[in-house]
Amino acid sequence: MLTQEKILDALKTVREPFLNKSIVEIDGIREIKIKDGLVSIKVAISKTGTQEQLQLQQQIVSTVKEVGAQSVGLRFEQLTDEEMNKLGVDPNGAPKSLLDEGVRTTFIAVTSGKGGVGKSTVSVNLATSLARLGKKVGIIDADIYGFSVPDMMGIEEKPKVKGERIYPVNRFGVQVISMGFFVQDNSPIIWRGPMLGKMLNNFFTQVEWDELDYLILDLPPGTGDVALDVHNMLPSSKEIIVTTPHPTAAFVAARAGVMAIKTEHEILGVVENMAYFKSQLTGEKEFVFGQGGGKRLAQELQTDILAQIPLGQPEIDEEDFAPSIYAPDHSIGQIYMKMAQKVIDKIEA
Numbered sequence: 001m002l003t004q005e006k007i008l009d010a011l012k013t014v015r016e017p018f019l020n021k022s023i024v025e026i027d028g029i030r031e032i033k034i035k036d037g038l039v040s041i042k043v044a045i046s047k048t049g050t051q052e053q054l055q056l057q058q059q060i061v062s063t064v065k066e067v068g069a070q071s072v073g074l075r076f077e078q079l080t081d082e083e084m085n086k087l088g089v090d091p092n093g094a095p096k097s098l099l100d101e102g103v104r105t106t107f108i109a110v111t112s113g114k115g116g117v118g119k120s121t122v123s124v125n126l127a128t129s130l131a132r133l134g135k136k137v138g139i140i141d142a143d144i145y146g147f148s149v150p151d152m153m154g155i156e157e158k159p160k161v162k163g164e165r166i167y168p169v170n171r172f173g174v175q176v177i178s179m180g181f182f183v184q185d186n187s188p189i190i191w192r193g194p195m196l197g198k199m200l201n202n203f204f205t206q207v208e209w210d211e212l213d214y215l216i217l218d219l220p221p222g223t224g225d226v227a228l229d230v231h232n233m234l235p236s237s238k239e240i241i242v243t244t245p246h247p248t249a250a251f252v253a254a255r256a257g258v259m260a261i262k263t264e265h266e267i268l269g270v271v272e273n274m275a276y277f278k279s280q281l282t283g284e285k286e287f288v289f290g291q292g293g294g295k296r297l298a299q300e301l302q303t304d305i306l307a308q309i310p311l312g313q314p315e316i317d318e319e320d321f322a323p324s325i326y327a328p329d330h331s332i333g334q335i336y337m338k339m340a341q342k343v344i345d346k347i348e349a
């Protein structure tokens with residue numbers, strides 16, 4: 001016999017389209033009436049009058065018919081603001097995901113062939129420079145083996161978590177999320193591929209990003225799992241490849257480039273980091289780590305050199321400590337500003 005319990009049990013598998021949780025779990029089934037095989041149900045969801053509601057409607061109808069209803073009538077209403085708050089949802093809108101259709105954020109993955117070439121330094125300074133140029137920018141530190149973005153930017157706080165939503169930390173106008181925020185005591189983690197992908201997916205779907213123009217992704221070096229996940233998850237991501245000027249480094253970096261090409265990610269360009277050391281006495285450039293690697297890589301990948309960044313440290317600001325961020329009037333800070341403008345011109349042209 002058809003009972004309320006039976007219907008409720010069957011509906012446990014049906015998910016609220018915006019919250020991606022069981023409609024039963026969120027107390028979305030307000031009322032079930034059964035009369036001679038005719039079932040009428042009142043359902044509360046986070047956003048009514050959408051295409052998703054129509055799909056949900058069909059799903060509920062077929063689920064309830066499967067357990068024996070002859071016909072099913074549905075009425076929809078909105079979850080209350082209080083309920084939405086409890087679920088960690090902004091009552092003015094369903095949770096947004098960066099992977100939703102129609103999101104106008106440009107993703108830029110920063111990659112390198114091997115570690116230690118300055119990929120994270122380039123990522124944080126590009127993000128900060130884009131923000132200085134008035135863009136809304138986020139950064140995901142997905143370098144699980146060496147998450148360093150919070151330290152580099154001088155971030156000491158953790159993101160706020162409300163319900164299932166994570167609010168990024170704001171630093172120099174950049175919205176920051178790092179794997180490092182979710183690890184205790186800097187302890188090494190053994191990650192498995194699927195865990196990485198899941199974590200990354202959460203960063204796209206559960207973080208409350210504020211209308212981003214650009215999202216910079218600091219990927220682990222090489223062409224491993226995370227890099228692959230990003231390629232799969234973000235088919236339209238653009239890429240910047242960082243190398244040092246040594247020809248061997250460029251050769252290794254080319255592998256990252258080849259993967260970008262294979263997955264049809266547009267390569268915005270190459271950054272040659274630690275390109276030279278400029279003597280303060282004579283103004284002459286010394287090519288400490290060799291020469292020509294960036295050019296060779298750019299030629300190989302048929303792209304441009306976005307910037308050649310010399311060796312040099314940011315000046316330390318005791319008041320606003322961020323050990324890897326160059327001030328906008330620092331000579332290297334200015335190179336980053338020009339690079340950011342180049343990136344904007346390439347994308348927004």
Ligand SMILES: Nc1ncnc2c1ncn2[C@@H]1O[C@H](COP(=O)(O)OP(=O)(O)OP(=O)(O)O)[C@@H](O)[C@H]1O
Pocket residue numbers: 112114115116117118119120121122143146148220221273274309310311312313324
């Ligand atoms: N242009 C530069 N001049 C001087 N030091 C630099 C420069 N770029 C990066 N560094 C330093 O080199 C080290 C490695 O940089 P960074 O962590 O950005 O590299 P990475 O490629 O992201 O490395 P990993 O992938 O291992 O995290 C850091 O100590 C950073 O401060």
